[in-house]
Amino acid sequence: MSKISPGHPRAESLRIRGRLVDGFKAGLVVSEGLAAHGRGEAFDYIMGEKTAGQAKKAVEAAAAMLLSAKRPVISINGNVAALVPNEVVKLADATGAELEVNLFHGSAEREAKIARYLRKHGAKEVLGADKKFSTKIEEIHSDRRKVDRRGIAAADVVLVPLEDGDRTEALKKMGKKVIAIDMNPMSRTARAANITIVDNIVRALPHFVRMVRKLSRSRRVRLHKIVNNFDNTKNLNAMVELISKRLENISR
Numbered sequence: 310m311s312k313i314s315p316g317h318p319r320a321e322s323l324r325i326r327g328r329l330v331d332g333f334k335a336g337l338v339v340s341e342g343l344a345a346h347g348r349g350e351a352f353d354y355i356m357g358e359k360t361a362g363q364a365k366k367a368v369e370a371a372a373a374m375l376l377s378a379k380r381p382v383i384s385i386n387g388n389v390a391a392l393v394p395n396e397v398v399k400l401a402d403a404t405g406a407e408l409e410v411n412l413f414h415g416s417a418e419r420e421a422k423i424a425r426y427l428r429k430h431g432a433k434e435v436l437g438a439d440k441k442f443s444t445k446i447e448e449i450h451s452d453r454r455k456v457d458r459r460g461i462a463a464a465d466v467v468l469v470p471l472e473d474g475d476r477t478e479a480l481k482k483m484g485k486k487v488i489a490i491d492m493n494p495m496s497r498t499a500r501a502a503n504i505t506i507v508d509n510i511v512r513a514l515p516h517f518v519r520m521v522r523k524l525s526r527s528r529r530v531r532l533h534k535i536v537n538n539f540d541n542t543k544n545l546n547a548m549v550e551l552i553s554k555r556l557e558n559i560s561r
């Protein structure tokens with residue numbers, strides 16, 4: 310990665326891009342992942358590259374949902390592995406969730422690379438890369454239909470960061486709860502999920518880990534109350550309003 314001067318006004322954004330480019334060169338990220346990041350960072354730019362209050366609320370509800378789950382799973386794609394490898398491992402440790410590699414652009418070689426990369430960052434076990442345990446979710450019409458019998462197939466709660474598509478609806482039809490992380494509050498995934506965290510994953514994940522640790526000793530009734538009090542549609546609409554207000558202010 311080329312050296313970025315700390316004084317550069319876009320230093321943090323360039324550093325994040327650098328992580329993705331390094332991930333691309335290492336074979337973790339697909340070229341489409343670079344384009345997907347561009348869409349995400351455009352939304353982040355419009356929102357002022359700050360975590361909104363609505364995202365904090367969603368993180369609290371998501372932490373409560375993961376902590377009260379029986380079989381939580383964190384789904385990992387190339388972008389997620391490249392951007393937040395330490396944080397997803399910490400989140401899995403703090404919640405007892407499984408980590409499962411699940412790719413839109415399926416490739417056995419990339420699955421193995423991502424699993425290895427996560428283990429290098431402290432993951433004890435990474436599902437999704439062993440053919441022996443592979444099964445299919447017929448309702449999903451992309452490579453993401455291939456899941457691990459011990460992971461997403463059996464999960465009651467699935468965290469799906471950085472994706473848009475039909476998977477969330479299919480998982481919900483199967484009776485699973487879905488938590489999404491997506492900068493775009495209008496995406497199909499954002500709209501279909503039970504809880505959507507509209508924030509850049511590089512800020513959302515450290516906050517998520519802290520929130521899980523804070524709530525980890527809470528009673529089940531308290532966790533359920535936090536989840537039940539959360540209204541995803543209301544939260545997403547507030548995010549769209551925030552975008553609209555920011556654009557209005559800029560245009561004045």
Ligand code: PTJ
Binds near residue numbers: 386412471
């Ligand atoms: O590694 P693979 O094969 O599973 O492919 C991964 C990508 C990301 C290419 C794949 O999942 C994909 O095509 O995703 P989409 O449909 O482009 O959706 C990505 C969503 O993530 C978009 O809604 C973006 O706004 C959002 N996004 C991108 N980067 C970030 C983000 N949201 C939060 N933080 C980001 N850093």
